[in-house]
Amino acid sequence: MSDLIAPADVPLPADGFALFPDRSVIALRVDGELKDLATVVDTVEGVEPVTVSSPDGLNVLRHSTAHILAQAVQRIRPQANLGIGPPVTDGFYYDFGVDEPFTPEDLKAIKKEMERIVREGQRFVRRVVTDDEARAELADEPFKLELIGLKGGTKEAAEGASVEVGAGELTIYDNVTRDGETAWKDLCRGPHVPNTRMVGNGWDLTRMAGAYWRGSEKNPQLQRIYGTAWPSKDELRAYQHRLEEAAKRDHRKLGKELDLFSFPEEIGSGLSVWHPRGGIVRGEMEQHARRRHIEGGYTYVYTPHISKEDLFLTSNHLVTYKDGMFPPIVMDEERDADGNITKQGQDYYLKPMNCPMHILIYKERARSYRDLPLRFAENGTVYRNELSGALHGLTRVRGFTQDDSHLFVTPEQLETEATRVLEFVISMLRDFGLEDFELELSMRDDEKEKWIGSDEFWQYSTDALRNVALASGLKLTEVPGEAAFYGPKIDLKTKDAIGRTWQLSTVQVDPNLPERFGLEYTGPDGEKHRPIMIHRALFGSIERFFAILLEHYAGAFPVWLSPVQVVGIPVAEQYGDYLADIVARLRAKGVRAEVDHSDDRMQKKIRTHTTQKVPVQLIAGEQDRSGGTVSFRFRDGSQTNGIPVDDAIDKIVSAIADRLLVNTAADLA
Incomplete structure (x- = not known):
């Protein structure tokens, strides 16, 4: 320094x-x-x-730009009420209470007004105020007044509300002109850039949306304006280019184009169906994961989709997670001829988690320390009552399948098993072509009332996970205060082909559910002891991981995952039988291969299967038939001619076994 x-x-x-x-x-x-x-x-x-380029600096820049947006809106619509305006990943937003929704023309006018405010070079000046002073100054801002009343309880206040109020003093930021006049003010904790000029020209407004105040459908719907801000115009353009590339890779768009999955309205929002080609990819994912799990000492179990409420009362999900669960289904209720209830029914719930049922399997018989570690795995479908506005393709759905695993271990086994889990997870993700990883260790902080369990447990479990993370050699970020209330966890993040970060696997230490369900094992001392549970979902959900892979590869999957791995394209109809014999040999070796016998011309067939991202096209004409050869054509348009049929089959089979990404001739040289 x-x-x-x-x-x-x-x-x-x-x-x-x-x-x-x-x-x-x-x-x-x-x-x-x-x-x-x-x-x-x-x-x-x-x-x-x-x-300005550091993560904290970017948040300051983006939060300051959100304030400029809010000032511009109130210049154009003076009656607009202010909600909250936090920085978010790659940008910011601000919520407004307005009589009429914003239009695209409004957005243009707001952007021009923001440019004027930036040029004015207004200073951001911080003032400490009492609650009463803040209420007096913001008397015309009902949403701000509500936040003042919720000061200190920001998690209950609203997502992003911590930028406005916290547990400490209240502050207002004045935007002060060069003449010393206060042009605008807002309730805010800050910090901000020194003046509006420092925001520069590396920002833009991106879209509008509706948002319920404090995230509840019971509250007024506000208008949200999103934007992005970067230290320079060049960085803004680079970000916009990434957005364009992301739009091309959008899994919802590719899912339709490649005929992989859909969301029929007749079934309901957030509930997907998988088409044959999507089912092939999903099946390959699941089968590969199953093989690896069995090799790793996991045992597969199967549990129902629905359970009596008592299970979720014991697990505490009906207390802590009820809003995320579907309403109950009343079973076994009896009524008389007049419709009067003669026998009370029992409430059943679609399961939001698999863990309580895995616990019941553990509890079915007595366990010894010699049985541990015990590793259960399941591809278990769960159901979450997500708000309709939060649904997003396969990445946020109401019904999805978790590749769930729960391990039951002794305290002495915790570090060793967590190490095995993390190594297994990383190895599996590399099988699918992901290579760039980093870790987050979520820990307890000093807010004692938030946490359960002894200090001794928190110390050794956190130390165990830290040792596991450090031994991996991956970048580690420690995040105090973000642990579950009952134990620390490791989150694994990965970057995709265009640099976006996705959170995938979690390794969560849990002494809480074993306590709630009274789990025990007999130790070597002959006494009863409580096991520790490790929650681990490798993919998170199969649907979400599929979407991530689809976007990572832009639909051009590695050959082992491709729905159609090889398609034969005859130069003319008379060469179809020759290719059919080659395809039959490939299919006998487990290759997903077919011949295009359609009436389309050869060039159209090539375009069609290139668009469908088939990794290998086999083309044959008279020269190939006479010489016992075939030509390879690849997704990028490159071609290799005159390959002996036996060699061609060996190359394809080897590429599948080696899980190669085959896009060019060089990939299959």
């Missing part, structure tokens, strides 16, 4: 402008807490610069 600190003749106390004159510094971190660059400090100890 010393090279960034101002010369020794700068007197202290000094503000961040004096200490860090570099224009890329837009905020400070003082003793770990983010502060405005104008903050006055008495010592340089514990003071660090926050640059």
Whole structure:
């Protein structure tokens, strides 16, 4: 830090402008807490610069741009009420209460007004206020007044509300003009960039949407405007290019084009059906995972989709997760001829989780320490009552299949088993072509009332997971306060082909459910002990992982996963039988191969199967038939001619066995 600190003749106390004159510094971190660059400090100890390109700096930039958006909206629509405006991944949003929804023309006008505010160079000035002062100043902002009343309970207030109020003091930010006039103000915790000019021109507004206040359908619907902000115009353009590429790879679009899956309206929102080609890919995924699990010492179990409510009362899901569960189905109720209930029914629920049923399998008989670790696996379909606005293709659905595993271990086995799990997960994901991983360790923080379990348990379980994560050699980020209330966890994240980060597998330590269900094992001392449970879903859900792979490969799956691996295209009709014999030999070796005998011309057949992203096209004419050869054509249009049939079959079979991504001639050289 010393090279960034101002010369020794700068007197202290000094503000961040004096200490860090570099224009890329837009905020400070003082003793770990983010502060405005104008903050006055008495010592340089514990003071660090926050640059605009750092994760915290990007959040400050985006949050400041959200404020500029809100000011612009209220210049154009003075009666608009302010909701919240947090930074989010790659951007920001702001919610507004308005009489009429925004239009595309409104968005253009708002953007022009934002450009004017940026040019004005208004300063962001922080003021500490009391609750009563804030209420008086924001008397015309009902949503802000509601947040003031919920101060300290930000998780109950609204998603993103922590940018407005927290457990400490309230602050208002004034946007002050060069003449010293307050042009606008907002309830906010900050920090912000020093002035609006520092937002620059690397931002844009992206879309509009509806959003319920505080995320509840019982509350008013607000209008949400989304935007993005980056340190420079070039970075904005690069982001927009990534968005364009992501749109091309959208799994919903590819799913339709490649005839993989659909969401029939007759079935209901968020409930998918898998078409034959999608079913092939899914089947290959599941079969490969099953083989690997059995090799890894897992035993597959099967459980029903529905259960009596008592199970979910014991597991506590009906207390902590009821809003995410479908309403109950009343069973075994009896009525007389007049419709009067003569026998009360029993409530049944579609299961939102598989773990309670796996616990019952464990509990079915006495267990010894010699039985542990016990590893159960299941492709179990679960149901979540997601809001319709949250549904998104296969990545957010109401019915999905988890490749769920639950391990029951002794405390002494925890670190060893967690290591095995993480190594297994990474190895499996690499089988599917993912290579870029990092880890997050979610830990307890000092808010004691939030956590259950002894300090000793938290210490050894957190240390165990930290050791596991460090031993992996992957980048590790520790996140205090993000653990489940009953135990720490490791989340594994991966990057796809266009650099997007996806959270996949989780390794969750859980002493809570074994306690709630009274699980036991007999230890070597002959006494009863409580096992620890490890929750582990490798893919998260099969549907979501399928969507991630589909977008990662842009539909051009590795040859082992491709619905159709090989298609034969005769140059003319008379060469169809020759190709049919080759295809029959491939099919005998388990290759998904077929011949296109349609009446289309050869060039149209090539275009059709290239569009369908078939990895290998076999083309044959007179020269091939006479010479016992075949030509390869690949997804990128490259071609290899005159390959002896035996060699061609061996190359294809080997490519499948090696799980190769075959897009070009070089891939199958």
